[in-house]
Amino acid sequence: MDANYNRIAGQSLQRLAGLSDGLFAVAMTLLVLDLRVPVLASVHGERDLGQAMVALAPRLLMYLMSFATLGIFWIGQQTQLNHLHRGDRELAWIHLGFLFAVSLMPFSTTLIAEFLAYRTALLLYWGNILLLGALLYAGWKHAGHAGLVRSDITADLACAVERRILIAQGLYAISAALCVIDTRLSIAMILLVQANYILAPRVFGLDRL
Amino acid sequence: MDANYNRIAGQSLQRLAGLSDGLFAVAMTLLVLDLRVPVLASVHGERDLGQAMVALAPRLLMYLMSFATLGIFWIGQQTQLNHLHRGDRELAWIHLGFLFAVSLMPFSTTLIAEFLAYRTALLLYWGNILLLGALLYAGWKHAGHAGLVRSDITADLACAVERRILIAQGLYAISAALCVIDTRLSIAMILLVQANYILAPRVFGLDRL
Amino acid sequence: MDANYNRIAGQSLQRLAGLSDGLFAVAMTLLVLDLRVPVLASVHGERDLGQAMVALAPRLLMYLMSFATLGIFWIGQQTQLNHLHRGDRELAWIHLGFLFAVSLMPFSTTLIAEFLAYRTALLLYWGNILLLGALLYAGWKHAGHAGLVRSDITADLACAVERRILIAQGLYAISAALCVIDTRLSIAMILLVQANYILAPRVFGLDRL
């Protein structure tokens, strides 16, 4: 009879899902704290307020981009966990690392919104996305090796999950590389990649990327 | 055997409910961060503090209005999800869009509380409500087309859900239109509409709107 | 066949529990944002930092008091919901009102921590507790009338729940009334009442209050 603590620790998929939903919810809402209402004294009429709102648009776009990023990874993590029949301590820690990367997203977003034209900001933002992808991938690989995957999941399906992460990260890496030309080109490309994953248009096989 | 990632992604209604509860909870609590305790040095007696508290009343009313708005839409979303037997990727994204609109609510509320007499602020606040309603409606329509609705839901009930959203949005639009006279008239009307939906009085058929 | 939206809306006790757990969690954590680390430049040695920490003690005590208040009402609400077999729209709105009072708690706590000697602050803090109690009581009464209570709950048990809320509110009212002598006396009495409810000592029938 083996009473090793590590064999019994952190096995609840439900608690992992609960913590993840909470952390994603907080991170998604904290993004918007970045949107600041103009100072009352600086506004002298509807025109001033309208202009202040228009000036917020680029920041709102960055916020929307990060909300979409978090949405894509929330769906990705949910899909992974839905396909497991149990968890273990290692899986819990890989996903805690993943949630750490989620909690950094409000910082990365403020950074890129403030320093739109800086490659340093863009590459750190991309680093955050890369970390999310790498840990999601590691979670799926570990689940496969440790026998956590539900028995009704075919090898084809398991490959589809893996392939999705790798292609998405490839597209994000290409987007980031475009910053040698212009950081705004990188951002535009990231937005296009996200729009594709959200809308999954059934043309040219785009929904199969 | 088709192993398309998009067919298996984001199907958990429970995770969607978990994320939604978390995000609504954070947004509802962030509203109040707007309520500021007066600076200690500016208060020289009970009278000063009492006056400072009375001065906070309009802001508290705006906060209450937004809490009620979020409550109405939380009940609306819950009612929709309770009537589905499964989810899909498209439904998840429509609801993520809906949650994006929820996360904007603290910003819209601060804006209208700070710029009470500005039509720009009022119309943006209304735009936020409109976005919430439009996405909730889109979610229900999609659920109908994609066969996600539980089989025990009658066509009458499905229509009642749809009708409720459309009439509510109609009343909000009329409220917003009143800002051509005075923005405070719009706010009063929004508060009346909300009181009606919360109290659902059984007179004049008001509970059937 | 009656397709009234209000008959089918907001019935999920699980979603209500989910929203409540989220909102209590956020409110409980926001309390601590009030605890400020001293400014680096103002600290010139261990002694300075030690003194700054000691100076934070009264604020920490107020925070602990509010955490205890929220804990008592979280247990109270949980106990109520555990005894229901289903929810309805009215119950959802009573509990949303209750959660509104929860979301005001960080504000009331900052207020009383900042204006410890002011009756205005103390009475508003008490008003917040009263609102929590009144809405919890209203929820239980409504559940009884609307037939939401589980059938295995005896009349004795139903009375015990009701009695607990009334006695607790009586003790809080007495505590608040003590502010005619000194607000610090009120706070000390509130802390005693809370300690009694948390520890439930089995002497002098104190655990039966």
Add this chain to the structure above:
Amino acid sequence: MDANYNRIAGQSLQRLAGLSDGLFAVAMTLLVLDLRVPVLASVHGERDLGQAMVALAPRLLMYLMSFATLGIFWIGQQTQLNHLHRGDRELAWIHLGFLFAVSLMPFSTTLIAEFLAYRTALLLYWGNILLLGALLYAGWKHAGHAGLVRSDITADLACAVERRILIAQGLYAISAALCVIDTRLSIAMILLVQANYILAPRVFGLDRL
């Protein structure tokens, strides 16, 4: 027939898990609010921004340490709750005390990040960890005495849970004691202890600590 409120209050393990997941999620995300993006006006080129990011590294390390601490205790609490078949009012209050200690973690983290070389800060940080461990231990002891533990849990397993907490707290106490030499030595040792618990390497019996 005994209708004592205290016998029926706070028994839901699911609600306790829900509140805990929410509170851990908020505390984990609030840590990062401490990471500040540099002021736009102070940055005149990629080099400035790069240096500002490098300057944030020690703070990021402290944040990572606290995220790991919270992760370790989240897994510890989950493992405890997974092994219970029901809760009671006392267990709920012990865990509310535990969650209070969780909610203090963002404050303790900011304190140690700001005053890295101060023993006062280090000892308060350690005090926070000690409080977490003591309450988790108290919860497990109470569960044993009150018959809340699942019947399939062997005495060996129960001991393993207890032993894990005691050894971990011993290692944390040794780490804290090292501050008589240098606070940075304490921090390095805490990071090593955490790395060991996260990675659980199967060499020298380290995974059995």
